[in-house]
Amino acid sequence: xxxRPTTEQILTDCAREVRETLMPTVxxxxxxxxxxxxxxxxxxxxxxxxxIAWMAxxxxxxxxxxxxxxxxxxxxxxxxxxxxLRSGRTDSLHLDDRCREYHLAGEALACAIEAALGAADAPxxxxxxxxxxxxxxxxxxxxxxxxxxxxx
Amino acid sequence: MRETTSxxxxxxxxxxxxxxxxxxxxxxxxxxxxxxxMARVDLVWADGTPETLVMRGDPPPDLATLDSDRDAEWALxxxxxxxxxxxxxxxxxxxxxxxxxxxxxxxxxxxxxxSVQACLDAGLDQMETADRLVDLMAAVALVEPAQVPxxxxxxxWDDHIDAVLQRWSTLARSHPEAQPITxxxxxxxxxxxxxxxxxxxxHADLQAGNVVAAPDAWRIVDWEFAxxxxxxxxxxxxxxxxxxxxxxxxxxxxxRFLARFRExxxxxxxxxxxxxxxxxxxxxxxxxxxxLMAGSAAMARAERRGIPIAFNTMLVTIGSRNFMEAxxxxxxxxxxxxxxx
Numbered sequence: 140x141x142x143r144p145t146t147e148q149i150l151t152d153c154a155r156e157v158r159e160t161l162m163p164t165v166x167x168x169x170x171x172x173x174x175x176x177x178x179x180x181x182x183x184x185x186x187x188x189x190x191i192a193w194m195a196x197x198x199x200x201x202x203x204x205x206x207x208x209x210x211x212x213x214x215x216x217x218x219x220x221x222x223x224l225r226s227g228r229t230d231s232l233h234l235d236d237r238c239r240e241y242h243l244a245g246e247a248l249a250c251a252i253e254a255a256l257g258a259a260d261a262p263x264x265x266x267x268x269x270x271x272x273x274x275x276x277x278x279x280x281x282x283x284x285x286x287x288x289x290x291x
Numbered sequence: 292m293r294e295t296t297s298x299x300x301x302x303x304x305x306x307x308x309x310x311x312x313x314x315x316x317x318x319x320x321x322x323x324x325x326x327x328x329m330a331r332v333d334l335v336w337a338d339g340t341p342e343t344l345v346m347r348g349d350p351p352p353d354l355a356t357l358d359s360d361r362d363a364e365w366a367l368x369x370x371x372x373x374x375x376x377x378x379x380x381x382x383x384x385x386x387x388x389x390x391x392x393x394x395x396x397x398x399x400x401x402x403x404x405x406s407v408q409a410c411l412d413a414g415l416d417q418m419e420t421a422d423r424l425v426d427l428m429a430a431v432a433l434v435e436p437a438q439v440p441x442x443x444x445x446x447x448w449d450d451h452i453d454a455v456l457q458r459w460s461t462l463a464r465s466h467p468e469a470q471p472i473t474x475x476x477x478x479x480x481x482x483x484x485x486x487x488x489x490x491x492x493x494h495a496d497l498q499a500g501n502v503v504a505a506p507d508a509w510r511i512v513d514w515e516f517a518x519x520x521x522x523x524x525x526x527x528x529x530x531x532x533x534x535x536x537x538x539x540x541x542x543x544x545x546x547r548f549l550a551r552f553r554e555x556x557x558x559x560x561x562x563x564x565x566x567x568x569x570x571x572x573x574x575x576x577x578x579x580x581x582x583l584m585a586g587s588a589a590m591a592r593a594e595r596r597g598i599p600i601a602f603n604t605m606l607v608t609i610g611s612r613n614f615m616e617a618x619x620x621x622x623x624x625x626x627x628x629x630x631x632x
Contacts, residue, residue: 167319167322168321168322170322171322172598176598176602178605179602242469244469245469245470245471248469248471249463249469249470249474252471252474252475252478253474253475253478256475256478256479257478268615268619271471271475272615274471275608275615278608278611278612281605281608282605282608282609285605285609288602
């Protein structure tokens with residue numbers, strides 16, 4: 140298997156080719172499509188480079204929070220989601236396996252913050268929001284130079 | 292509709308068959324319509340009169356980014372054309388048979404001038420534009436449900452808000468992947484319900500790209516998502532949308548922006564203020580977010596394809612950012628108010 144250039148490098152260069160070579164030669168609806176394609180390629184390049192590590196990091200910070208919510212509030216839905224996450228943990232580095240685990244962590248986080256909000260527990264709600272904000276900030280990193288093509 | 296070579300001949304045949312013979316002298320696909328296919332149609336009627344129309348239809352189903360109903364849009368446009376204080380392009384013809392052009396198709400007047408978004412990009416005065424956009428939002432918010440009878444009307448404001456909140460909850464649980472941010476937003480909105488206002492028409496995608504800066508009067512276009520709702524929804528939607536597609540003119544002077552809306556509509560400051568503005572920034576976007584996430588889900592299931600749908604996966608995350616910021620600002624304001632009390 141050839142790993143250099145990396146997937147991230149290849150996709151980044153494809154995005155550059157679309158931006159610098161193809162887009163100047165077209166206009167109208169085709170230009171809008173290429174402007175979208177260039178951004179999708181840049182987005183995918185960043186994901187390819189980091190998404191497995193980022194999912195693992197988020198999962199590791201989510202589980203302690205969910206556990207604390209279960210301990211403090213005894214919410215059954217959150218407890219079930221935590222059990223599902225724990226039984227779904229995997230050492231596999233295949234992307235589909237990581238996505239499944241990330242989904243379980245996301246479900247557990249959603250249940251936990253719903254429980255905290257429902258119980259009007261401000262400190263636990265705030266901790267959950269901090270985790271959501273970290274997720275949001277990472278999503279922002281995945282949109283370099285974002286703009287909305289064709290909206291003028 | 293995308294077959295630009297054959298479309299002029301097909302248009303001429305359809306117009307002739309419907310008693311409106313004309314020569315089609317130009318047919319060009321238009322940019323700007325994100326969810327629908329649109330084309331500019333130049334024609335000369337049998338009496339020699341030239342006219343330019345906009346044709347609006349649906350993309351092929353597997354390439355659709357957002358779903359809406361052309362029959363409903365046409366019925367609404369007919370109603371809107373009868374409301375004197377609303378500036379909307381004149382609806383001209385409707386072809387409800389999708390076999391003719393490969394899609395149901397609405398024909399309406401072509402309004403020259405370009406979008407307000409394009410004018411802003413070219414240096415149009417932002418504060419003056421903010422005032423004019425508020426006036427348009429107020430004009431829509433003054434339309435009562437009885438004036439647009441084709442739109443379903445909820446039994447009450449509470450029923451409407453309950454239904455929208457239920458859509459948020461359903462959306463958050465129906466995606467192929469857990470959506471903790473959406474789940475949080477749905478739960479948060481249930482805890483911060485604002486005071487009611489009378490139900491009114493809402494455009495539901497009212498932003499600078501959907502306003503044509505015609506020299507005589509600005510026109511609001513793209514009514515496909517219009518509904519009866521809370522009259523603050525268009526205000527909030529504008530804030531959410533323009534956070535992703537700047538400039539966001541509401542943030543130049545939010546106090547002025549909201550005061551102008553209150554003055555034009557007669558709503559009180561208890562009902563229209565920065566806190567309710569933040570609330571509706573989130574709540575109002577349900578139709579757009581549903582559409583974007585449905586497209587992403589369908590792509591994940593290999594049922595839809597295309598670059599716009601892939602692109603839309605990024606838009607979902609921009610919405611998350613803007614909504615989290617709106618919620619954070621509202622919570623901070625409430626905390627400050629509580630501390631002051």
